[in-house]
Amino acid sequence: xxxxxxxxxxxxxxxxxxxxxxxxxxxxxxxxxxxxxxxxxxxxxxxxxxxxxxxxxxxxxxxxxxxxxxxxxxxxxxxxxxxxxxxxxxxxxxxxxxxxxxxxxxxxxxxxxxxxxxxxxxxxxxxxxxxxxxxxxxxxxxxxxxxxxxxxxxxxxxxxxxxxxxxxxxxxxxxxxxxxxxxxxxxxxxxxxxxxxxxxxxxxxxxxxxxxxxxxxxxxxx
Numbered sequence: 001x002x003x004x005x006x007x008x009x010x011x012x013x014x015x016x017x018x019x020x021x022x023x024x025x026x027x028x029x030x031x032x033x034x035x036x037x038x039x040x041x042x043x044x045x046x047x048x049x050x051x052x053x054x055x056x057x058x059x060x061x062x063x064x065x066x067x068x069x070x071x072x073x074x075x076x077x078x079x080x081x082x083x084x085x086x087x088x089x090x091x092x093x094x095x096x097x098x099x100x101x102x103x104x105x106x107x108x109x110x111x112x113x114x115x116x117x118x119x120x121x122x123x124x125x126x127x128x129x130x131x132x133x134x135x136x137x138x139x140x141x142x143x144x145x146x147x148x149x150x151x152x153x154x155x156x157x158x159x160x161x162x163x164x165x166x167x168x169x170x171x172x173x174x175x176x177x178x179x180x181x182x183x184x185x186x187x188x189x190x191x192x193x194x195x196x197x198x199x200x201x202x203x204x205x206x207x208x209x210x211x212x213x214x215x216x217x218x219x220x221x222x
Contacts, residue, residue: 028139075088100128
């Protein structure tokens with residue numbers, strides 16, 4: 001069982017034993033020390049009639065640091081939903097939280113969305129206040145899966161397409177040369193050109209950018 005599933009089960013068990021008078025901290029305080037650096041907990045106050053007046057409050061943020069994550073954090077301050085990125089709120093927050101509030105029971109989902117152009121994916125548990133009427137709050141436990149910047153529009157020839165696919169699959173330049181029946185020097189030269197095209201600092205950065213590029217192309221083709 002993954003750590004996310006284990007903590008989710010612990011939270012759901014605590015939720016089942018809770019009552020209407022318990023606040024959200026009585027649930028999330030049990031697991032804060034167990035979260036990995038890829039996990040975060042937030043509370044959304046859902047007592048307002050208009051979902052855009054619901055308030056987002058960060059309890060514990062992701063533990064790892066990156067420039068991209070700092071940009072995303074800046075888009076999600078503690079605030080009413082109407083003051084956050086509207087497309088993100090309409091896609092990733094209001095529909096699911098509204099359903100949880102209506103059904104008054106926990107849900108786990110896999111979110112795939114965009115925030116300021118960054119393609120993000122995360123697993124999420126939402127726990128509503130346990131009550132007979134409308135829940136006044138919901139807790140969310142999230143575990144980040146990926147944060148991919150927008151891919152650049154690039155045109156590649158057939159050889160580059162093959163190199164890109166094999167790089168994404170984890171092949172070395174020597175292995176790619178053997179597979180494509182080309183010299184290792186040719187493959188290395190093409191990889192260097194790809195780094196320049198995509199402004200990649202190293203091979204790892206190049207592969208990350210290539211994954212983002214391929215993902216954007218496949219999504220656009222649907």
